[in-house]
Amino acid sequence: MSLVWLKKYFSFESGRATAGEGEPVSLKTEQEPNRLWRQSAYRRPRFLDAIWREETEADSRSVYSTPEDRPLLWNSGYAEVINSQKSHFNEDQAVCCQISARKKERCQWEEAELLVSCDNDEMICQEMLTINQSGGCTALIALYLHGKLFVANAGDSRAIIIKKQSILQLSNEFTPETERQRLQYLAFIYPEYLADEFTRFEFPRRLKRKDLGQKVLYRDYCMAGWGYKMVERDDLKYPLVHGQGKQARLLGTLAVSRCLGDHQLKVAETNIAVKPFLSSIPEVKVLDFAKHGFLKDDVLVMATDGLWDVLSNEEVAQVVRSFLDDNRLNPCRFLELAKHLVYKARGTKNGTEWLLDTDTPASYDDISVFVIPLWDQNCLPRSGP
Known part of the structure; x- marks a missing residue:
């Protein structure tokens, strides 16, 4: 599992890494072509390429989302906003794709291939050293396969399922306090x-x-x-x-206490490495769709900590239910809902501050949100209207 593999298949990366899926920003001149640099240049998700490049004011914190005429798989919605001048770039990274794999003969599998191994994180270390990059990221991934939803988390992003009468949290944050x-x-x-x-x-x-x-x-x-x-x-x-x-x-x-990378991270003004305490092993939870009766308004919300810092599971669920009830006829309602959640957590600017509707401090962090409907006539059990 190399860094290239992670770029392709991880749904969320949130942290200090600069790699992504879209085309790179031209930070170097044409006289300095460098293949390794191109691999590590700052990028946004491929499905946002034509949008995020538009010029905006540096402090406007514009919300970017997928175009209405190019919906994501399952009609999912995605939106993001950069932090409030904490860094020049958005440190979140998102991917949405459909993947397929050819099954190997059983005798060809190596036992090591069937296990999650810390060696994968060492491969990231080698690649980062090769391109003279440092940093790390948390990761949250949701994979739907054969009627089951697999959610893997290493870090402080969160995934929850919101149903009409209940909330199901599918990931736990891994912080120094929880671990x-x-x-x-x-x-x-x-x-x-x-x-x-x-x-x-x-x-x-x-x-x-x-x-x-x-x-x-x-x-x-x-x-x-x-x-x-x-x-x-x-x-x-x-x-x-x-x-x-x-x-x-x-x-x-x-x-955070679980993440990928950060091999070079040291305690300030010392030579004490932080990496020995960090785990790259994700927590994985499996949800069997056959055991749940999902309705049309049941969704999976995946978001980085920028959202959860200021909104609880219950507050997000209240926003989701109310919004979907009021927008039943909108074919882009999951996209609009993702944007609505980002706007809600970002708040509005009042002087030099960003405030929520309650006049309390809003999120100053990067915010990335997926809203994924869980009821689909083509691939999910039909259990609702």
Whole structure:
């Protein structure tokens, strides 16, 4: 599974990578042709090529979506918006395609080919070094195959199914907070990863010198709850996992605990590598369509963290149900719904701020949204009107 393979088949990449599917931006002159550069140049999804190149104001945060006359598979909708000047480029990347594969003879399969292997991430490392690139990305993919939906996630994007009366979350975010015990266990097994600069223990607050010798609450890899320990000098070091919610950081650096790439990432002003704590293994969930009665308004919403930072599952579901009820006759309603969700999370600009309808801060991150209808007469069980 090389980087080229990932570009082709991953539905979402969200992070610090610059690769994509469309034509590259001309950042170099014609006198500097470089095949490797062309492979790694900044691009947007192929289905947006003719749209995102149009000139817009740098701070307008225009919402881009697929053209109405070129719908995606299953009449799915897609929309995106760039971050609020956090970076010059949109760091999300999306792909939508139909794939086919020829089945090999059973005797030709190697056992290693049937397993998800970390070696694939090492191949990414080699390719990134070859083209002198650094960075990493999270990934969220949805694959429909033989009546089943496979959702794989490594990072903090999210996929949920919204039905008329229920919500089904198909992925979990992997952050330093949600994977605290796994990270602490790694630090227990390999204390050299902490380079004598960090402590694996978690405390409710940063400890100070005056806490030495005092009993305080703490958590370790083997603990779901809190216990007490006597504060020692090593406990004053910066914690392996620090902060809560969206502010949680691994080694004070990264907000995710599973991703692809980031082989060169170091803690600021040190030579301490973050990669040993990062997992490239995705969580995979399988949904059997035969066991679910999907109706026409049931959809799969896939979005990067820019959406979920400001909207909950319930809020997104409320928007989806209301919008689809009001736009039943619109053949492009799933496309319009994707745009509507992006606009909702982006908010409106008020001076130098972006605000939601509730006058609370909107999302300043890149936002990418797929809305995929799950009821289709051609390939899904007919269970609705």
